Amino acid sequence: MRAGVVVFPGSNCDRDVAVALSQSTGKKTAMIWHRDTDLPDLDLIVVPGGFSYGDYLRCGAMGAHSPVMQEIKRRAEKGTRVLGICNGFQIITEAGLVPGVLMRNAGLKYVCKDVFLRVEDSQSAFTARYNAGQIVRIPIGHGEGNYFADDETLDRLEGEGLVAFRYATPTGEITLDANPNGSQRNIAGVFNKSRTVLGMMPHPERLSDPKLGGTDGRAMFDALVETLA
Amino acid sequence: MKAKVHITLKNGVLDPQGKAVEHALHGQGFKGVSDVRQGKFIELKLTGSDKAKAKAEVEEMCKKLLANTVIENFSVEVTD
Amino acid sequence: MKAKVHITLKNGVLDPQGKAVEHALHGQGFKGVSDVRQGKFIELKLTGSDKAKAKAEVEEMCKKLLANTVIENFSVEVTD
Amino acid sequence: MTTAKITAADIKTHGLSNDEYKKILEVLGREPNLVELGIFSVMWSEHCSYKSSKKWLKTLPTTAPWVICGPGENAGVIDIGEGLAAIFKMESHNHPSFIEPYQGAATGVGGILRDVFTMGARPIANMNALRFGSPDHPKTRHLVSGVVAGIAGYGNCVGVPTVGGEVNFHASYNGNILVNAMTVGLAKQDKIFYSAAAGAGNPVVYVGSKTGRDGIHGATMASAEFDANSEEKRPTVQVGDPFTEKLLIEACMELMATDAIQSIQDMGAAGLTSSSFEMASKGGMGVELEMEKVPQREEGMTPYEMMLSESQERMLIILKPGKEDIARAIFEKWELDFAVIGHLTTTGRMILKFHGEVVCDLPIDPLAQASPEYDRPWTPTRRQSILEAKDVKDVAWPEALKTLIGCPDLASRKWVYEQYDHMVMADTCQRPGGDAAVVRIHGSNRGLAISTDVTPRYVLADPLEGGKQAVAETWRNITAVGGRPLAITDNLNFGNPQKPEIMGQIVEAIKGIGEACKGLDYPVISGNVSLYNETDGNPIMPTPAIGGVGLIDNLDTMMTVPFKAEKEIILLAGQAGGGWLGQSLYLREICGQEKGAPPPVDLLHERRVGDFVRSMIHGKKLTACHDLSDGGLMVALAEMALSGDVGCELKNVAGHARLFGEDQGRYVLTVKTSDLAGVKAAATAANVALEEIGATGGTAIALNGASVALADLRKLHEGWFPGYMARPA
Ligand SMILES: Nc1ncnc2c1ncn2[C@@H]1O[C@H](COP(=O)(O)OP(=O)(O)O)[C@@H](O)[C@H]1O
């Protein structure tokens, strides 16, 4: 699998996810500068966490309009897998690659901690190594991860099985207490229609190494390598 | 010319900040307050002198960048 | 009654938000834009019917909570 | 040169004494103009000149074979092997944070980051040591929430993990909170950058954000010259722009990878003045600047304002000849301002021109050399007598433990550190909540252990012992995770040094710090002094915050606090018996008293016990380890039990003094039964007292027929902070 990571001037999880990817691919991960429009051949493009252009207006708003995103949209249409993590999720929603918006956390504070996720769907290149219903532990770190979409959209997402992850208790209950940011229906990650694009607030790259306290995130990168090899 | 842009959340979209501010105001003893909504206010300068054209341009900016029309409304006012 | 509150940064105070928005607008091809400043816009409902009193009360809220008067100015407008 | 006559009021508003002004006249041989006066006031301020503390700071041990650069540069540098260096420093932003907590704390983080990356290090960890007033004080909640949000707002955006720190509450900080921020960075030893300017003719380059009228000395208000547009020219609070800082880090790192930089320094307090002055002075050079070339944010700025502005996110660089284009391209790529604003000269003078006119002409060396240094009178702190345990009320341990574990100074800090991104960079091996934070050295299996500590109530009662204790506690925390403590940075926060009793605290605390550094081979490599922390004559408790850094050579042996499993043996290492209740939290929180001599630190004992514990950790003999500090044995055990969600059953310990005394140099360890004999034998051989005090297991802490459920303790421990912050003001 050839993987690339976009680097915006305010990205700060670009290296983290590149390291996690390389660990699974055994290859160097390509870094894509935000002004590049001429991208190499890639099987997976990751839009990483951070604060793209400072995110002072609205998270992801400026990133969504960057030159590189126009090209990524074209690639996504052709089926190239795109993974938006945290700020990357905010960017790809702003860019319309997946539905919804990420609003300010209901508690109004930035939250950095491990959360438990229930894997809702394992029928994608991203989640093939998980079982539907499996509970995984993955960290979050964001101030604006409160997923919002209107009821119609939410019903459609659920109906088509496009919810990828939900915030859950360690035993898999979907409760208010398990929801760290006020997201509608505890949604932590969603797919596009064809499940080739995934946006998620939690950071799989932060628990992909036993030295960091866990490896639940690694399965996502391994699955991608396996599917897209 | 100057433009003033108001960006507000659409009705029906939950406003956590507004809710928190309301809560805090109640805590401070301002009991008669309700329906607090928080939005953005952006001021900017423009070259040129055609107000109608300027307004259209700023509206374009809102659609393209300043507002997220999935959840936000905007209004633009242009003055000298 | 309704109140509209505008909270803006004082002159001379660095406005990273405004700076970034201006930069992004330029990047999007809106070249004629300058001096972008970003502030807050808060709307709220109030009980009672005495406008002057309401205005004074909202100004109090601004001082106490809504605005950071070390770096921000505010203005209040009360309507029915 | 324009010469508006300097008035007595000008001198006063610039914070200069009459004697100091006389010295200025002597150095110059004429009257200064306002620009020059401004520069003197800044260079001779306490902040830049350390005039009250210099004499004493010189006594601190600052060398060791692994110290590459001690105090005097922007940050200190130590050798951590494999060609790498750790660069770190701590700095205060106390006053600004009290005025505007969010921006004050945010810009404090920005400032200390620049001190570290200006030396060529990529910042890899941030720490923060915070002291607030009493929780009951009407301002406290607002200050806590603003300061924490500010640190988070800045650190999270620049993408440097905030991995630890301290939070204390005490009424003495009601009018003067303390916000001390520390940054640790990583550099290649052959790519360290210093600030001494060299090479006549070399370009002086300004990069980063534009200069505005931020934080300009209050003199601008009072001085007649600036009265006309006072609203426009009012000194303003500095607002941080972490996104620009992030760009600045990346751009500087990129430039540092080339061979373009001769020297570099951040523009910190007193911005352009101190940076240009210090760089020239260190290199014995002169400097000539054309002030109109300084990138400006506002219209009509004067050279005075530009020289004194404290706008954030700016750096000054001396480039090697002909490197302007390389440098410019990098800063343009990162969309930052870049301007050649002058050049170095051999005249030894600082000459500022504004549109061709000379507005300042100062001799650099004489000014630096004549900078005041005071030997302020001081009186030693009166020692208190040792408090006998029998004179302290003995409260049933379950009640005492519940009170302590949920008291403001011991309650969980989760509410604070969950707002900090402590995982970005994906190298955080030990997150906040343990004894020391551990960050991996990227791409290796080694790590840095970092801890900040000081116990102000000890320092107040006995500055010498308190100073020692602060150093020893960081050393102990680093040891507890398996680190080899290497060096410290300090942040000396005190009241008004012109009061002999405060000066006495400074002198004795420095002496204590120095003794501990010597005794533990743990030198001071950087630091910061913050004086005049007083309101209405009420000084803060003396608070010399210490930030320690150590090395873990093999992360496979890293140790942590939580109990790991049931049926493991619990051991208490260090000083048998114990029972020191003077100045303990037990005394303060349970008995409502703050008195007695604080626990003494025996450095030989400290070292012996610490070295033993570390060797057991490295030998993989332990399953958990936690040092004893505030609240003594029971609190340490409760923290281990809560974090591991495993209870314990204790024996051989009883009595409030034993259970809650704060004797120093001790650790709780757990071992598997199979390792017990070996560990005991090693302790005997090392002459370290080791007592078996119980075993892990169950869902409660049990002792002498009484017990407290972990669930109850957890509620108290984790409930206090969020509960306090949620209460309406
Ligand atoms: N301001 C803070 N920011 C981040 N972490 C903090 C802060 N205050 C305390 N912590 C963390 O909480 C834990 C407990 O702190 P403290 O009681 O001071 O530990 P110790 O007694 O071991 O020095 C430590 O891991 C510390 O790093």
Ligand SMILES: [Mg+2]
């Ligand atoms: Mg400790």
